[in-house]
Every structure is written in structure tokens, then in C-alpha cells.
Amino acid sequence: MSLNFEELDYRETPIGALSLRRRKDIKTGVDIFEIKLGDAFLMSSLFTDSEIALADLGVEPCKGDALDVVVGGLGLGYTAQAVLAHETVGSLIVVDALEAVIDWHVTGVLPLGAALAADSRCRFIHGNFFEMAANEIGFDAGSPKRTFDAILVDIDHSPEALLDEGNAAFYQPYGLNKLKAHLKPDGVFGLWSNEPPDDAFSARLADVFTEARGEPVVFHNPLQDKDFTQTVYLAVA
Secondary structure (H helix, E strand, O other): OOOOEEEEEEEEEOOEEEEEEEEEOOOOOOEEEEEEEOOEEEEEOOOOHHHHHHHHHHHOOOOOOOEEEEEEOOOOOHHHHHHHOOOOEEEEEEEEOOHHHHHHHHOOOOOOHHHHHHOOOEEEEEOOHHHHHHOOOOOOOOOOOOOEEEEEEOOOOOOOOOOOHHHHHHHOHHHHHHHHOOEEEEEEEEEEEOOOOOHHHHHHHHHHOOEEEEEEEEEEEOOOOEEEEEEEEEEEO
């Protein structure tokens, strides 16, 4: 196997074959980490602007200190890392349905894993975020019905492009109302999307939350030498 490419792990999961790969960018010499589900790319360390923006846009409006935050979807850890960079954050629960992804962080296979695992504010939970969101118990089994200052989600490709069709109800008014119940007053719901802002989904959010908008995040793709637009949806309880 070439030194410029290495498959670090491969596992079968209920939603398909999951693989973690490392490849060296020939131009920069930088190691790039990628997670694939089947033939589809879930994420790459080459493109992290919108994952970081999800954290910053979601946490910055929250009032007070010792903020309690939930992140749905651990991925490569960039959203979690950006959340913890805010000194106002007191606790972070990161929920991921794929045990392998948590393992990669805890064992230090991924570059951000060791620091996240060592941060006393951060706790990984292996579980289904969408089931937790729909359940009255919520995201902390040790403290049922606990509410949070911010709940930030980066799991599906967009509200319309889902990794699992079972997630669809979450993006409808019923599911959004269930999620809202886990937020403190004026708490923030943030949602990552791989697509440009969708006015129809923003309107759906506005029917449930007191404020809602889709914030475009534009970044340059060096592989194709052009700009791409993704979205962070933000809603206030």
C-alpha cells in the first residue's frame, strides 16, 4: 500500500460499510482524514469551515456561563473542538450512533480525539440522536428531561438528503417540537446542511421556533478550484 494512502479502519454497520482513510495531499504534504459510508463521503478534514461555523454560530448567541451543549454527530471532531474552544461552555455531550467513530477518537486514531477525550467537560455517548430527541428522557439518561443551551446537529447531508429514512420525522414540525422541548428558554438549535439555504425548511423552522434562519457558509474547494456553499440553520426556542 502506498505511503500516501492508508485505510485505518473498516467496519460493517447497520447503515452500511464505514471506513476511515488517511491520505497525504501531494501539493501540501498535509495528512487528510476521510470517513466514507459505502461509496459516499461523509466528511473530510480538508473541508471543516461549516462544521466549525455550526459550533460558533450556535454557541455565540447563548447567554450566561457554564453553558450546556449537545452535539449530534461526532464525525472528525471539528464541531466538538470548536464548541469547547468557547470558555463559556461548561459541559458538552456528543452523541453518535456509530460506535467506530467514538472508538477512533478515544483511541487517538483521529488527530482531535485525544484532546476531546481528555477534556473534562466533554462526554461521548453511543446512541441514536434522533431517538433521544424524540424521547422525553432526552440526551442525558442520568438526568432525565435535562435541558440545554444549544443543540447542534451534523448527521444527515441535509434535511432532504438523509443517511437513514428513519430520520425523516425529525425534520418535520412534530420532530422539531420534540427537539425544542430539550432546549432552555432562548436556547439555540443549529443544523448543518451540505446544501445552500432552503427557504422552505427555514419557514418550517420559523413555524416551531421564535426565530429561524439559514446562514450560508461559503468556502473554497481547492480540489475543484471553486467556491461551495453549505448552510448552518439556526433557530431560537
